[in-house]
Amino acid sequence: MAQADRIIERLSKEIEGFKDDVSAENVGTVLEVGDGITKIAGLDDLASSEIVEIETKDGEKILGLALNLEEDEVGVVIFGSYKNIAEGDVARATGRILSVPVGDAMIGRTVDALLTPIDGKGEIKTDKMNPVEKVAPGVMTREPVGEPLQTGIKAIDAMVPVGRGQRELIIGDRQTGKSAVAIDTIINQKGQNIKCIYVAIGQRESKIRKITKKLEEAGAMEYTTVVLAGSSTSAAMNFLAPYSGAALSEYFMEKGEDVLIVYDDLSKHAMSYRQMSLLLKRPPGREAYPGDVFYLHSRLLERSARLNEANGGGSVTALPIIETQAGDVSAYIPTNVISITDGQIYLESDLFNKGIRPAINAGLSVSRVGSSAQTKIIKKLAGTLRLDLAQYRELEAFAAFGSDVDADTKQKLERGKRTVEILKQGQYEPLSVAEQAIIIFAVTGGFADDIDADTIVDWEKGLHKFASSNHGELVDEINREKIISDDIKDRMKQTIEEYKEMV
Amino acid sequence: MKYSSQQYAEALYKSASSIPSKNNDEIVENFIEILKSHEVLYKYKSILKAYRTILMKNNKLPEVIMTCASDISNEVKEEVLGALEIDKKVKLRLRVDKKMIGGVFVKYNNRLFDLSLARRLARLNGRLLASSTK
Incomplete structure (x- = not known):
């Protein structure tokens, strides 16, 4: 009772001594x-x-x-x-x-452009906030890109490798497999200790539902956050979504972790910003975009970086997507983003319609980071792949005239046909480093020259199954060490020859 | 030459601002004559709306919005305006919001005076919580 009396006395004093001023606010x-x-x-x-x-x-x-x-x-x-x-x-x-909630609790959730949950799985409990707009890391806090990020797609990992902290643009017409490349990359990050963020800007909600379902089935939602500003949301939310995703990625990067962020797609982002700017009566420039549309994307993509050890050693790898119209890469927004990023993966409708999927045009695709972002084994085995393919395309056009060719040219043509076939890959079927190394070794080493070009894709699938079940220790060693030696080469050769005898 | 409602409103505002307020009646009469001569009297509603917007932008709208939990007498209204040093000649609009519990909100141009009971109770609550953790 004595304590209760003391509490009451204290409260009474507080209430009696309480003075309140008039609050006036602007x-x-x-x-x-x-x-x-x-x-x-x-x-x-x-x-x-x-x-x-x-x-x-x-x-x-x-x-x-x-x-x-x-x-x-x-x-x-x-x-x-x-x-x-x-x-x-x-x-x-x-x-x-403007700031958004960030934290580990965001993993596995689908959120809107303000990072509030929209997946019906309850509130996200986090007390940390990051500003949506933030200055990108400075020059001295960065580290050159040197560690590979495996996409699991042979054509990309072999010829257009992506490194952690790089910005690699995925560009192409509609329905050429741009989102598919990004999703396969996310699925391939399983077990790699890389957080993934998929930012959907102006996309159909049915498409996003399909994507989240596929990510759940592949177990990718255990390390992925989906930020969704659908086509029915306001232009303001579409404008904000990539920046909110970048704020979330910076949270993980500053903790020393590696992050992959996909912006799908920045063309719609630019259109939303144009809509907002015109309604705000800002003066329109080229194609009615406001004058700062370059800055819109440059300040976003510069936030993807690799930090040095003194700043945690984390990284954010960005895969922005741009949709072109009729293959025009020289349009305003595509050229802007090409000049910002560290390379592009160019997907062509013609290749897609011919059945070459992923429809990557190796000639126009480039990675400015280059082989620094490649595993040693793939770098060694696929070193001349791009050149071989370029030569094959030249010879293919020449041979189409029907003239007789010498034996060497014929061999190059046959090898090229098989190379094109093995670079095809199914959707949602990313390959490990070992699987990529074995098949590239088989084709470039001439071990697949006697396999019919029309059936080599099935032959490859069988080879992968055979290698993992009968030579599992070789597969594990390649996946673990990612280097090539004479011993590894001999063992790969042995695996391929055993498989060929079996089929 | 055709002028928009916005242009008429801006012209009226400039004229009214540049001369002493006791001549306002003369200004208004002249303005109506001009509208008649231009045959745009039908635009008076949109001109008034634009004029009101200009006053609001320049913090000169002679209007106070007072929100209370229940209706209050004229004496109380005048007392509140006097305490906040607001000219009693302004047009007063009273709103009733029972969720307020008590007290009053006063909005005059772009200043909001919060004299509500809810805010005071929230402040007191904060003080009591802060002292209880000491």
């Missing part, structure tokens, strides 16, 4: 609203990219982002639905520059 008034943009008068001390809270007459609080600070009004883009906002509603500055 607010704004909604002047007009429409198309996801509101114009607000007042809010004199507002900062750029500050979150603004608008209270409707029903008491609903709607958030927006201040993007246009003009002399006598502020242009605010609204997150979500603006239908309940009316002229005269009160707007308050929150004092917060």
Whole structure:
């Protein structure tokens, strides 16, 4: 009782001594609203990219982002639905520059552009927030890209290798397999201790549902977060989604972890930004895009980097996707993003329609990081692959005239045909380093010259099964060490010859 | 030459700002005559709307919105305006929101004065919690 009396006495003193001053705050008034943009008068001390809270007459609080600070009004883009906002509603500055929740609890979840969950699996409990807009790591905090990121796709790992911390653009017309390349790469990160983030911008929700289902089946959702701003969400959410994904990736990178982030796709991102800028009455430039559309993507992609050991040694590898129209890579947005990234994987409709999938044009695809981002074994075995393919294409065109060719040319033609066939790969079938090494060794070493080109794909599948069941220790050693030696070569040769005798 | 409602409103605002307020009636009469001569009297509603927006942007809208938990007397209204040093001649719009519990919100141009009971209770709650953890 004595303690209760003491508590009551203390509370009474607090209440008696309580003095309250009148609180006066600067607010704004909604002047007009429409198309996801509101114009607000007042809010004199507002900062750029500050979150603004608008209270409707029903008491609903709607958030927006201040993007246009003009002399006598502020242009605010609204997150979500603006239908309940009316002229005269009160707007308050929150004092917060836009930030999103980040943390390990995001793994395995599907979230919206503000990183709030939309998968129905409950609240995400995290107390850490990262700013959506952040300055990219400086020069001295970075490390050159030197560690490979395996996509599991033979054509890419052999000829256009991607390293951790690199930005490799995936570019092509619609329906050429761009998203498929990205998803296969995510699936191949299983067991590699790499976190994955898939940012879907302006995509069909049915397509994303299919993708998340496939990721669940492959066990990839154990290390993946899906950030979704679908085609039915506002332009503001589409604009924000990649930056929110980048903020989440930076959380893991700063912890010293490796991250893979896919932006699918930045063409729709640019279109959303164009829509917002035109509604905010910003002056349009080329193709009606605002003047800072290059900066829109450069500041996003520069946040993908490899940090040096002093800064944790983490990395963010970015796979941005751009959709071209009729194969035009010289259009405005594609050329912008090509000049920002460290290489591109160019997918062609013609190759796709001919059945060459993934439809990678090795001639136009490039990785500016090059073989520094390649495992030693693949670098050794696939060193001349791109050149061989280029020579094959030249000879193929020549042989199409029907003239007689010498034996050497004929051998090159046959070898080239088989190389093209083995570079084909099924969707959702990424291959390990060992599987890639064995098949490339088999073809470039001439061991598959006597296999019919039309059946070599099935032959390859059988070879992989045979190698893993009968020579498992070789497969494990290659996957573990990723280097080539004479001993490894001899054992691979033995494996292939045993398999050929068996079939 | 055709002028938009916005242009008429801006012209009216500039004229009204540049001369003493006791001449406002003369300004308004002249303005209506001009609208008649231009045969655009039908635009008066949109001109008024644009004029109101200009006043709001320049923090000169002579209007106060007062929100209370229940209806209040004129004496209380005047007392609140006096305490906040707001000219009593402004147009007062009263809103009733029972969820407020008590107190009053006053919005005058782009200033919001929060005199609500809910805010005071929240502050007191914070003080009590802070002192209980000491």
